[in-house]
Amino acid sequence: MQADPAHPRPRLLRGEVAAAEGDHAAAIESWRGVERDSPEWLALVAPGWLAAFAALGRGDEGIEALEAVHRAHPSIDAFTALAAARAERDGGAAAVAWAEQALQAAPSLLGLEKLLAMKAALRRDGEQAEVELAQRLIQAQARRLSRYVCGHCGFKARQFYWQCPGCNRWDTYAPKRSEELERG
Ligand SMILES: [Zn+2]
Secondary structure, X not given: OOOOOOOHHHHHHHHHHHHHOOOHHHHHXXXXXXXXXXXXXXXXXXXHHHHHHHHOOOHHHHHHHHHHHHHHOOOHHHHHHHHHHHHHHHOHHHHHHHHHHHHHHOOOHHHHHHHHHHHHHHOOOOXXXXXXXXXXXXXXHHHHHOOEEEOOOOOEEOOOOOEXXXXXXXXXXXXXXXXXXXXX
16 A cells, blocks of 8 residues: 555455455445546456445445446456346346346457356246357357466466466456457
């Protein structure tokens, strides 16, 4: 915080510590700084963001704010967290309708994989076989596109790292999956 108060890392981590201690208001306050100054990083804490708002009885506000960020900076992590929050609040069918609309605005194979999983869970008559076929077809490609990538050495990882395990440099990962990086 002292070295670089506007850097997303201390803000995101401080919010995670506060959330773990049950101080949801402090978590939101710290993450609000990220939302304001480096919104594309908010996706890294998308589930925590929604949980903190929900814990304070402000779930709708959390969803609305994260959706605004997602519209400007589409991310599979925000999309997945929002789809889950909407399914819990509005039901599976409404969440599928929301996800279809969100994917029209920002097409993504990783998003499509998530949408298919949501559809499979609904077990709609006449749709199931087609959904399962599409899931099988895109599975391997989606896995390939879901990695985080070090901007210095190219090390690919399933999880996000602040310090690259390949080259040991700090802050070389963008808060984006390879699909989003290739597109951008
Ligand atoms: Zn690296």
